[in-house]
Amino acid sequence: MKRILEHFARGTALIAVLSLGLFLVAASILKGVGWSLPDLLKQISISVPSSRPTAKADEVQNYVLFTEVKFGDGQIITGIKYTSTLRQQINSQWCYISENTKAGEPTTRLQLATVSQSGTQTIAPFTEAALSQFGLTAQTATSIVKSHCRFQ
Structure with missing residues (x-):
C-alpha cells in the first residue's frame, strides 16, 4: 500500500510540473504574438444573456404565477399577478375552471372568483347556463x- 501511495504522489507531482511547464510555454508564445492573458480571456469568454428580458420604454412587463389543480376532466387555475419582480407585492388574483380540449379546439373557461389588491375576495356572478357547461351548481x-x- 505504501508503494502505491508513493507512486501516486510522484505521478501527481509530475503531472503538476508538466502542467505548469505547458502553461508557461503557452503564455510565452501568446506574449510573443502580442496577446496577454486578459485579452485571451476576453476572446474565449461566452456572453450569458440576462435571464430577464429588458422592457422598452413603452412596454410594461407583468409577472404572473399560475397554479393548476386537477379537477375532473379539467383543472382549476389560479393566477397571481405581481407588481414587479423586485417587489413581490400581489397586484391581483383570479381563479377559473378550464376543461381539457382536443388540439385546435377552443378552451372553455368559467371565472370563479377574484381577489383585489386589498385582499377582498369576490365570487363571480354565475349564470345557470355557464355552470351547466361544467356540470356545476352555484x-x-x-x-x-x-x-x-x-x-395568497
Whole structure:
C-alpha cells in the first residue's frame, strides 16, 4: 500500500510540473504574438444573456404565477399577478375552471372568483347556463373556490 501511495504522489507531482511547464510555454508564445492573458480571456469568454428580458420604454412587463389543480376532466387555475419582480407585492388574483380540449379546439373557461389588491375576495356572478357547461351548481362552484383556488 505504501508503494502505491508513493507512486501516486510522484505521478501527481509530475503531472503538476508538466502542467505548469505547458502553461508557461503557452503564455510565452501568446506574449510573443502580442496577446496577454486578459485579452485571451476576453476572446474565449461566452456572453450569458440576462435571464430577464429588458422592457422598452413603452412596454410594461407583468409577472404572473399560475397554479393548476386537477379537477375532473379539467383543472382549476389560479393566477397571481405581481407588481414587479423586485417587489413581490400581489397586484391581483383570479381563479377559473378550464376543461381539457382536443388540439385546435377552443378552451372553455368559467371565472370563479377574484381577489383585489386589498385582499377582498369576490365570487363571480354565475349564470345557470355557464355552470351547466361544467356540470356545476352555484353552491358547488363556491365550494370549489374554497377547496381548489390557491389564493395568497
